[in-house]
Amino acid sequence: MERRPYFVFGDVLTSVGSGGLAGLVCAAVIGTGWNMWLGMLVGMALGMALAMVLSFACLLVLFGAMEVMLPSMLSGMLAGMVVGMAAPMGELPAAKGALMGALIGVGVMLFNYAMDAYLSRRASPWTS
């Protein structure tokens, strides 16, 4: 599990930034007239695409490779999914979408750290 402050900061920025950006844009794009399932699918795809752009534009260069790409895409996808489903159900300001996305990012980061702590022990040979 990562303990160096610079990279922990990068991990927070990656998950919160990707989730926040996905939430912000999805809340702005997906409106109350949308079908909820369509909103969800568009939100997931858009969230993931935005996270990928953010990663390649700056996060990867600064903070790591797979350590950035996986949490970033996961945060973007989940934030897009949740905001994409919430936006059709009632008025959702972009700032609230961003906040929801950022909180999802925090959740993704904690999940990632927990999984990393569990898996970073010596592994058995059958692991792919």
Added chain:
Amino acid sequence: MDELTRQRTRAKWDAAAKNFDVMSSRGPEKRWAPYKREFFSAMRGRILFLAVGTGLDIQFFPPNCQIVGIDISPKMLEQARARADAYPGKLELREMDVHALEFPAASFDQVFTSCTFCSVPDPVGGLESLRRVLVPGGELHMFEHTGSRYFPFNLMLNIMTPLARRFGPDMNRPTVANVERAGFRIRDVRHVYLDVVKAIVAEAPASTAG
């Protein structure tokens, strides 16, 4: 590997060479530095290093080793030259495809790879070539990113692969299984990040037959 695939692989990595250091030399290399230093500290005897890339790994090699470094991409090797010249030991760079190694059988005591088998077009074929040039019982040390066994990481890696493959590596290869398929015996697998970035140590069979 056929000639067209070889040319395409070379062209892809030649194209990637220009921006490779910008993308990799800070975030990824700094993050992996402590793990790579420990990983390369096992270098002993006659060593084949695949693939050199722009030579970012050379900073982690212990001094005074006897290493031949190969890569399929001349543009990558061009950038690696200065780093290789600064290495305090013997480090020879050669342009070569892992599927067609120009070394006699049993030429090396150890083979090291770093983020390579995500990129080699025929991974099992490439690993079999490495087995041929290793002495019986020789060691294969790999620092690689691979696919994951766990949801949702495997889903993300599968989604990324078709796009990533166009410009660089695959993200979802079963590298440990490929090492076994190529006839090596796995000695150790250590996770660096999740079950995605890992260090693998394997051993060539005591007899090179088969």
